[in-house]
Amino acid sequence: MPNQPLEDDLAPASVVASEIAFAGKIWNVRRDEFAYNGSTIVREYLDHPGAVAILALDEQDRVLLIKQYRHPVRVRGWELPAGLLDEAGESPVDGAKRELAEEADVAATDWAVLGEFSTSPGGSDEVIRIFLARGLSALPDAFDRSDEEADIEIRWVPLDDCVDAVLARRIQNPSLVIGVLAAHAARSRGWASLGPADAPWPRHPSSWKTHS
Numbered sequence: 001m002p003n004q005p006l007e008d009d010l011a012p013a014s015v016v017a018s019e020i021a022f023a024g025k026i027w028n029v030r031r032d033e034f035a036y037n038g039s040t041i042v043r044e045y046l047d048h049p050g051a052v053a054i055l056a057l058d059e060q061d062r063v064l065l066i067k068q069y070r071h072p073v074r075v076r077g078w079e080l081p082a083g084l085l086d087e088a089g090e091s092p093v094d095g096a097k098r099e100l101a102e103e104a105d106v107a108a109t110d111w112a113v114l115g116e117f118s119t120s121p122g123g124s125d126e127v128i129r130i131f132l133a134r135g136l137s138a139l140p141d142a143f144d145r146s147d148e149e150a151d152i153e154i155r156w157v158p159l160d161d162c163v164d165a166v167l168a169r170r171i172q173n174p175s176l177v178i179g180v181l182a183a184h185a186a187r188s189r190g191w192a193s194l195g196p197a198d199a200p201w202p203r204h205p206s207s208w209k210t211h212s
Contacts, residue, residue, distance in 0.1 A: 012208045016040060020047070026084075048126035050204050052096040053082035053175035055114055055183050056106060056133040063162050063180065064104055064136075067153040078155075078165075079173045080130070081106075092204075093197040096131045102143045104154055109135030113195035115182040116203065119174060125205045130179045132186075132194060159183060 013034040021044050022029040030047040033040060056064035069076045083099035085092060093111055100106050114132040118124075145152060157165075162180040165171045186193045201207065 008203075010202060010208070046120075046124035046126065048124055048205075050085045050092075050126060050206070051082055051128045052085060052092050052099060053080045053128055053130045053179060054096050054100045054133050055080055055130060055179040056100060056104070056108060056136055057159065057183065058134075058136050058156065061159045061187075062156040063159050063183075064106060065155050065157055065162075065176070066103055067155070069148045069151070071148075077173050078171045078176060080175050080179050082128070082175055091198065092129050092201060093131065096129075096133070100133060101139055102145075103149065103152060105139045105142050107137050107139055108133035109137075111197035112191075113197060113199050114186065115178055116201070117174070117178055118203075127201075127204055128175055129201060129204075130175060130182065131197065132183065132191075159187070 013036045015032050015034045017033040019031050020028045021031040027049070028047045029044055031042065031044045033042050035041075054064075058064070064081065065078045066081055067076055067078050081100050081103040083095065083103070085095050087095065087098070090098070096111070097107070100108065110133065112132045113129060115130045117128055117130075119126045119128060159180060162171075162176070163184050166177050166180055171177065
């Protein structure tokens with residue numbers, strides 16, 4: 001209907017059977033059999049715990065960026081601090097606080113929901129919530145990082161410069177692209193679109209998954 005808000009519908013199909021098709025080191029591939037449109041359909045997808053990303057913005061409107069190696073795409077790319085929601089019982093905002101500390105040695109006093117997105121809805125149930133973090137301060141002790149995080153590079157970049165880099169296709173990490181464009185738009189509207197840091201997240205798979 002043209003007068004209704006533009007909005008996705010959360011409509012989980014009835015799952016008839018579900019199994020792990022491949023058990024991986026970090027995440028699994030799940031095979032679901034579900035009923036839809038009078039048929040029984042089988043689909044395989046990445047079974048993901050969800051993640052958070054943090055757009056940390058200082059008083060000079062600079063964004064905290066990290067550069068990190070990502071093997072599937074063979075790139076050392078600029079990103080927002082981010083991480084998996086793989087700690088049992090941890091809320092999304094607490095996960096965001098943990099990741100900001102672990103990846104950038106930074107804490108924040110002001111947290112809000114900036115945006116959310118599905119990374120690849122045709123092949124993964126991964127959803128990411130992007131938080132806006134302000135009231136920033138450096139933590140006194142640096143975290144001991146390993147593997148791809150061992151050589152993380154940190155840079156503070158003006159938000160407008162981040163937008164320019166997105167539009168010029170120089171940076172392509174999805175959380176960063178969506179985060180800086182959302183922040184640029186939200187800032188132009190006086191940050192009125194921000195949500196509370198503890199806002200419900202009905203589109204996170206934990207809200208509707210029934211399989212084990």
